[in-house]
Amino acid sequence: MIKNTFSRKKYFALSRKMESEEEEKRVALPINCPSCSARIAAEALHRNLMVCPKCQHHFSLSARERIDLMVDNGSFQEIDAALSSLDLLDFPGYQEKLEKAWEVSGSREAIITGLATIGGHKLVLGVMESDFMMASMGSVVGEKVCRAVEQAMELACPLLICSCSGGARMQEGMVALMQMAKTSAVLGKFNQAGLLYISLLTHPTTGGVSASFASLADIILAEPGALIGFAGPRVIKQTIGQQLPAKFQRSEFLLEHGMIDLVVERSQLKATLSSLLGLHCGHGDGSYARKRRAKEPSPCPCDGG
Amino acid sequence: MIKNTFSRKKYFALSRKMESEEEEKRVALPINCPSCSARIAAEALHRNLMVCPKCQHHFSLSARERIDLMVDNGSFQEIDAALSSLDLLDFPGYQEKLEKAWEVSGSREAIITGLATIGGHKLVLGVMESDFMMASMGSVVGEKVCRAVEQAMELACPLLICSCSGGARMQEGMVALMQMAKTSAVLGKFNQAGLLYISLLTHPTTGGVSASFASLADIILAEPGALIGFAGPRVIKQTIGQQLPAKFQRSEFLLEHGMIDLVVERSQLKATLSSLLGLHCGHGDGSYARKRRAKEPSPCPCDGG
Amino acid sequence: MVKRQFDYEQRVREIREKLEELNNLSSSMEFDLSREIESLEEKIENNRERRYQNLSPWEKVLLSRHPERPNSNDYISYFCEEWIELHGDRHFGDDTSVIGGIGRFNGQAVTILGYRKGKDTRENLQFNFGMPHPEGYRKIRRLLLQAEKFQRPVITLIDTPGAYPGIGAEERGQAWAISQVLMTLSALEVPVIAVVSGEGGSGGALALAVADRLLMHSNAVFSVASPEACASILWKDLERVEDMARAMKITASDLQELGIVDEIIEEPLGGAHLNFPEMAEKLKKALEKHLEELVSTNRRELLEQRYQKLRKIGEFRE
């Protein structure tokens, strides 16, 4: 588990109106970039999709903010919103932590799933919520991922999961760890069905999430500078007793080491996703995929909607 | 292409009687081990399967010697013995080289193929002949490999190829290079058929052979100290302009780097092959493979013979 | 003070030595203490039995990490009349912390894959303390696909602190390698039986635990992360590791209750290492029984059952 990498202030939903004076005031305060220390006006940061205009540091987004940023306006329909964690091991303090997370994040769990369109292409979407217990994976995250995959299979449409996570949720013990196997199994079926799965890795994605659904995608994208790996850097430093290389476990490092397809700046994210979805949906004339579909009918999901 | 790695004296067939006084005399001469310089009596070397008793250096064997060493006595039946190369590009000097190779090696081409049993297990066998133009792969080697694979598919029995080769045969130009693709294609079918292919790499296996049928096996064995790689060490040294690491491209190095399953000493070779064949033929009671076969009839080839 | 190693047997041994000395002394002085000594012996044995029936989860952690605990090599030698180890991932290296190969188990060819710990310093260094790099997981995946091709059942042996947390391991995609094994095992078209024989540490151990049956030694543990890591991360207090071990539900019986473990293999008194033949024979019998069941299940059903088993894990409110 990675600690403290999630420590960030809450900003505001990118496309929602501010609702109270208090919120307006908070928005107005300038923000210090944690990377280059520049003081940035909240408005300017907002306009720049929460990316530092000086050093391109990508600030974390809440799940709702990210959904607003990526999907076609108003297209998101949440599914399985009510799923909520139980203290199944009777683990000291877990119930209180859950209650606090509900309050802080405004979400019922560490992932939000639903249907949406991006550039007109229908898809099923999962976005992890860093404010919810460091987006750790317990029963509910595992179950919601599986249901999202199943939903995409039912609709024969692509799947996009935006990950960030500290790993399996310790408070649910082995049941949490087994969610790695569960999500991998259901993604095995999805892969067999010949459907497209795009994984977007955001800061930070580690542990059980990185070693299961987040890396089992056809195409893997990452935001610039995101920390991505199995073991956390502190554990590694302790184990090997030496300094870690610069940029170790960052997106750009992983690209160089062959683990991801592309590092995508936030400003290019929607366009890139839209293009990838388009290249996989076979709308072009003379498409080989389309030709085959004509013989073995299984229409492109985008044809209808 | 690797040069001079084949330079060795001819010894004698391991299980055949000496036929002339001249041969007897030759056999009697002591031999210098190229690795540890020990003088070894020919008889002693022979008894030790052409392995230096001092340093375990594995002397090269002719194809016939290797077949005698591996298969059950008298079980070998050669196939496609008449296949023979043409000077298809009208390449200067090729015809003369072929004629010389026929004479020197006593074989028609750089691979001998046939049927045999090892430890009672029926299989199709291919053994490359280092004395034939450094066992380079031209049309005939490609064709004989393909026919051996097809023969094994027809009999639904395992395939064993013992490789050693300097690479594709330059005198047949691109037609030789394309044998890499041809043998890989037919092995693709063999793999799809669910049959066992064991590759034994002997000194030296490089170039087009190493990058096609020799490395496409389910199980890859190598003799100790064999040079195995794609590029020859001289080319590499020239390109990078520095010394190569000790043991570079040798069997033990490749084992460490995950490329082969086992390094097998010559004295253990027949036993290892026999065990591997046995573990794959499903004779044991209660075998899952056998159970499945009982339902989907496709009898084990060893059941009959 | 938290105990860092399991020393109960050591203390029993010391007491017995004292009794022996006493016995020798008394016989040289012509006292007859044999009845008293016999009764003391009995008490000790009773105490041992009670003790082992009431091991705390943390004590089981220590026992599962006992340096003399039988390792994968031991079980494989005991099980297999014939065994050929296979090496390498065909990409980068041969990871010695993972053992894999083909064996004849009860007359039947099977693929066995296991994490491998050493028993002394030399072996521990050689096997990297049983902590795999990505090439270990890739060797596993390669041999799994080979088992599938040749329709060989698979047996896995789990005993590892976890995947190795190092620079090279991360550079070469530890997360990617593990996830591929999980996906491959979840749909592998042959029977798979997994055995947690010692320490089951985190995702690195889980990779070999996706199976039709999960067996577990009675003193083995299997946890989402080590109790030490959890205590220091969640409670910032390493001294509370005993409480943490209890809270995390990591013992075989806890995990059977949670529906994760299918059968517990009872260890001999004092742990698997005190009577290895008994332990190995018990495990062999259990494997035989499950193998027979699974081999006679038809393939579609087998896969559907494994899938549903995985798909159902988890508890939540809707």
Add this chain to the structure above:
Amino acid sequence: MVKRQFDYEQRVREIREKLEELNNLSSSMEFDLSREIESLEEKIENNRERRYQNLSPWEKVLLSRHPERPNSNDYISYFCEEWIELHGDRHFGDDTSVIGGIGRFNGQAVTILGYRKGKDTRENLQFNFGMPHPEGYRKIRRLLLQAEKFQRPVITLIDTPGAYPGIGAEERGQAWAISQVLMTLSALEVPVIAVVSGEGGSGGALALAVADRLLMHSNAVFSVASPEACASILWKDLERVEDMARAMKITASDLQELGIVDEIIEEPLGGAHLNFPEMAEKLKKALEKHLEELVSTNRRELLEQRYQKLRKIGEFRE
């Protein structure tokens, strides 16, 4: 002396510069040499045409290696309205000497894979002179299997001196990586068109040449090993490389005669680099034609044809 670079155009350029100077001088001195100069120009152009129709195999080798020759990046930019490059082998690294990704070609999504040479020193270092390591071949294999999953036709672009002969490349299994690509392509369940656009060097180039159609630029070469290597190994005489280039039958027309190349794409006068748009447009048209044919072939037939095409290569006496 053997020519080591193709300098004919250089010399034509020099003659033309002289003519230009002559023209300028004569006009300043009020001679009228325009008719003579025109006639000379015509002669030069005629000579060029004859020259290029009669290039020796070795001159084609030099032309195919011309530093300005269009590379895979150029063709991909010309062909694709939309293009997303994908990176990495998911095991070790991203090999920049191989470019791969998804493009929209004529409205249709295709996977394009190519070796990539640079055009100046910086680019050559960046792309390792177009010589892949095993991770390049593994990226190729990954993207091929992805193309198959999503039923995208594949176009490959071949222009490489060969696989990189280095320590790391051998350590990580160059031979293994190449053989896997050969086997994968031979049975890939989508149409595959390969184009030898420049230098086709040995087995490292062959990996992308297993296809339903093999097209080849008229000045490209494709050989079992470089003529230099063959001359020095077989004849121990590097100076006879021109003869060797001829003996090896490495030109597009030789290879069409041998039944290896299916169609020759005629280059503009002077080579592909002297008129890239013309070259690219010609290739695009040819690709469109073949793609249309292959896409309308049913899958079983497609695979059977590709297999038979490979299976038949070779000549021998029986």
